[in-house]
Amino acid sequence: MHTARHIALIDELCVRPFPAEHGRSHVVELERSHGLRGGDPAERAVTVGQYEKYRDAVYERLAPRWGQTAPLNLQTVLLRTEREEIPEPWASLSARARVAYLWEAEGTGRWVAVAVAERDETDEVQLLAVVTETDPV
DSSP states (O other): OOHHHHHHHHHHHTTSOOOGGGTTEEEEEEEEOSSOTTOOHHHHHHHHHHHHHHHHHHHHHHHHHHOOOOOEEHHHHHHHTTTSOOOTTHHHHHHHEEEEEEEEETTTTEEEEEEEEOSOTTSOOEEEEEEESSOOO
16 A cells, blocks of 8 residues: 555645536545455455555544544435435445545645445445545535
């Protein structure tokens, strides 16, 4: 894993203009597993654990800058999508990940989230970063 590179990319996304076709958000893949689509559940569990460590390493670098935060329970957000319209990128993030670390990036007007996308067992495990102007739900 390349924590310093991930932090640099997150910093860049905090100032980069948003692409018109994606609304007011950047969603980027920081890391991706390979060969786990529909594979061995035990191997997948080990990989998810490793990606959670990667997420936590990014948290450890960003927490001194933007504050320590409790993890955001995306399961609650996912349940709310059944009853109400949840704005993007939060609705799709909750469909992909269970937990995210979330900060308001001081002086940028943007929110930053880091999560492990692992809900879909037919897809690869991913470490994601989200930078958005949309307030978290």
